[in-house]
Amino acid sequence: MSDYDDVCVLLPTMDEVETVARVVEAFRDAGINEVLVIDGGSTDGTQSAAREAGARVVEQSGRGKGQAVREAVRDHIEAPYVVMADADATYDVTDVDAMLDPLLAGDADHVIGNRFADMRPGAMTRLNRIGNRVINLSFRTIHGKNFRDILSGYRAFTRDSFLRLHLTADGFGIETEMAVECVKNQLSVAVVPITYRERPGGSATNLHPIRDGGVIFLELYRKAKTNNPLFYFGSLGAISTTAGGIMTAYVLYRWFAFGISHEVIAIGAVGATILGIQLLIFGVLADMIHSLHHEQVARYERLAADRTGDSASGQRADRPADRAPEQSTDERTDRSTQGSIASGEGTEPPLHGDN
Structure with a gap:
């Protein structure tokens, strides 16, 4: 083998x-x-x-x-x-x-x-x-x-x-x-x-x-x-926010240096920045939910392990070897009879015939 x-x-x-x-x-x-x-x-x-x-x-x-x-x-x-x-x-x-x-x-x-x-x-x-x-x-x-x-x-x-x-x-x-x-x-x-x-x-x-x-x-x-939502959404948020910041810097530079406005780029910069911040916030919230989920799973696993342990203990306690030896039917009958005689219970009164 x-x-x-x-x-x-x-x-x-x-x-x-x-x-x-x-x-x-x-x-x-x-x-x-x-x-x-x-x-x-x-x-x-x-x-x-x-x-x-x-x-x-x-x-x-x-x-x-x-x-x-x-x-x-x-x-x-x-x-x-x-x-x-x-x-x-x-x-x-x-x-x-x-x-x-x-x-x-x-x-x-x-x-x-x-x-x-x-x-x-x-x-x-x-x-x-x-x-x-x-x-x-x-x-x-x-x-x-x-x-x-x-x-x-x-x-x-x-x-x-x-x-x-x-x-x-x-x-x-x-x-x-x-x-x-x-x-x-x-x-x-x-x-x-x-x-x-x-x-x-x-x-x-x-x-x-x-x-x-x-x-x-x-x-x-x-x-x-x-598995790591903070990294996933946070990285996307960081990229979007960075892009918005770069576009904002470009718009401001062109405005102050040459007096040229870029309305479309400015709108894109605001949108990218807002999206990035939202993704960062969502990443933080998702990470909190993820952590709570792991805590709940760990708690359920501990409870399941405790119940399994209690069940095993109960089964051991119910084994015949753990209980006192049971008395035989004859022994229980004899003890019951002796207890009844000692207390005067269980005995019939004497019969009185018709005279």
Whole structure:
């Protein structure tokens, strides 16, 4: 019996016939027999290669990595623990023990592999490295957590915790969305160092740095609306107020310096300033509501925990071992009879026959 019988490895794939078989075999050699490959409609033989290597292969119903991950976990995986990785052989399978340890020990609900801890030469271009750093810094600024590498595709999580996340991203924004949702749902997250290698020759990446980077930034900012409304509305308000201030300064300068009035620009400046101030106020109010919501949720969770504890205490008190041993029916009858005789109750008067 394997130590990882409760673990399923999830590999989203799209035209990765060059590497998928070796990744599947490596995970199976590591002691994880359940490997699920969910494929996005590859035309290069990826599905056949994965199936021959011992994986269970499912073709996703939609498109994109995010949709594949959601569909796989919700519809095709029953194991309580899931390891998510890429099928491009850039992750070291021997790191799976470190990824699973916090989950199996009950110390975390979600584990992120930090690629920057041991990134091999050529594993990431300079542009991608800078983009990753900027996105991680933005995440830390917006959401107040330092997960070090929120774009890492090497994850491990409990299936129950995954089902608590509200995920909608279809593409490569799924990793960012998972990180944001972990913060929003107050899940316990562990970050472990992993090795990140260069893609083997012959395999091509499906990631487009500019396009997918823009999608990730938009996803990160969009999620701030519900997780950090002060930043979301405050930043928009600051931009609008700044624009109004610049236009106001321009109108005043032209008026005093040259006596030229710009009525249209002046109206725009007033509108932008008012809108900006309103957005700032709305951000403050939304942040207050957000804080109160978290306090209420925490209060309900404490009450639920207290009730669960009281219920468990009551059940222990009702156990037969906690009660005095019950008397047998004969013993109760004898005691009742003795009590009645002693008190003079329960005895019939003597019979008087007719004389």
